[in-house]
Amino acid sequence: MKYRRLCFLILILTSIINCNKKYDLENAPGTPTTYVDPASKGKVTGAGIESKDIISMTDQMVRDMLANPRLAACKEPPRIIIDSEYFINEGTVRINKNLITDRLRVELNRASQGRMIFIGRHYMPMIDKERTLKREGVVSLGTKEMTQATLGADYRLGGRMTTLDEINVETGMIERYVQITFELVDLETGEIVWNGIYSFAKAAQDDVIYR
């Protein structure tokens, strides 16, 4: 009887051990996306830009621009164009660049309180249309006087978004370093009167079933 029980026990244990067979693969369930310090050596790498990045990046740029006396402490407020026309994405992150430039313009306009004037050059067709209608007498004048021309700008935003992507095929880890530069260029002289840089790195690992 004891022998029989022992036999059953051994057979059942063997079956259970077989069922729970471990595979020699590291980190099978994958690792959720995590932020890593770009200044330190990354685990390996990659992922995209999130809302958190846009918010902290634009906040940092706004503070930096407002602290620049050539922009925020002029006797006459400088006229600035901030749009994505010359803000080039050379990286691998698919993003609507207006997310960044719109937030930057809105935050700067709000925080500068008239110390800078922002020109909506991206609304040019709309402005042209209304000006033409007014001048042709199709619509009445507004409450303000007509001007010879629309406002010219002193500075315009330029910039570049670049990425460095690395893949570790062994672990399926992808690491992405994103660097975004912002520059305000004098539209008469070409001088770069202000620039700022924002960078971060992210690493993520997919589940082993996708490797």
Added chain:
Amino acid sequence: MLKKFIKFIIIVNLVIALQVINAKKRKINTTDEVRNKVNAILLQEEIPIELKEGFEILISEGERNLVLNSMRLGLDAFQLNYFDIAGKLLDIAIEGIETIYANNPRAIKARKLWYEEGMKDFKGEPYERVMAYYYRGLLYMLEGKYEDAGICFRNGILQDAFAEEQQYRCDFALLYFLEGWCWQKMNQISKAEESFKEFKEFRPDAPVPSLEDNVLFIIETGPAPRKLADGIGHYELKIFRGKGERAVRVVLYNNDKEIKVYPMEDIAWQAMTRGGRKFDKILYGQAQFKQDTAATASFLTESANNAMLASSLMRGSASSNMQGVAAGMAVVGSLVTIASIKAKPRADTRYWDNLPETIHIAFLKLSPGVHQVKIKFFDKENNELTFLEKQIEFNVPSTGEKIIYIRSPLNLKYVSN
């Protein structure tokens, strides 16, 4: 004692069977999630009648096949010139591709011994992911958005790096070419040169466009590569060339002048040389388990039979003891058989089946205005495939470029040809 044990085993088996039945009843319904996602992306846009059936399938098959169906339907829409809808569908596919699956319940399930790999949400093999970015990039190019197109091609290059074996990494020459074309049209000449340099490493005999070239032909031919499961329990994923007639050479005539069309990329070759997957090791282990347990079960059943035969030759308590051993071995043997049957090491063979086999490229400088070209297709034996011949008329703008996309024959998944 033995009878009690057998009763216990039967009860345990019944409980397991009930749990399996209940689990099947609790099947997750992801149809609504997909419907909401599709509605949010299409923004109530009118769906063309040819694509309606495809959209119904896309929604009804839920999250598990969302990426696959978006790829298939997106390419259908692309071939039928519904570029806007194609772009939106490919965006859905790319969103799925870029999602990092960490602790995803369906992914966890698919890793288990008792479920097929096909349980997982489809993301495709590297060549399929590359093609999703390629088509999205082409759509941006057709809109003249070279910056966004370049981003897609670079992402495609990145996806190709997931093909495991070193010698086959990032060798998608087509993407380097298209990236170079985009840089060139953005007047980023040094970057264009870098891309074309990489491109020439893989296609040293291919021509490189000059700044003056303003018309680009992208011609796709042949059937999609196929995925098949092979080996014990179908654990091994194998990729083959698609079946059917195919054009391997394309000739383009502009005013009777022959223009060289270069066979830029062999998608089937890219798919077949993808290298091994990490998950293949797990599937191999599961297949081994299935094989080992089947052998153990067979041994136990046979031993039980032998023990039962032997007991008939014995007498008294020795005979009953031997019968007990035989019954025990039979019970354990049946349990191991169940485990062997339940193990599903089958590889996922879902694939993007309306992809082309070959992509041919031609470019030239044409004066602004209306032009006509004739495109002829030839098979491996250099016989002309007249039923594929195309004649097209297009307008070259005075500024900018003209991109012409041709698929011959059309390969529509959800639309009847």
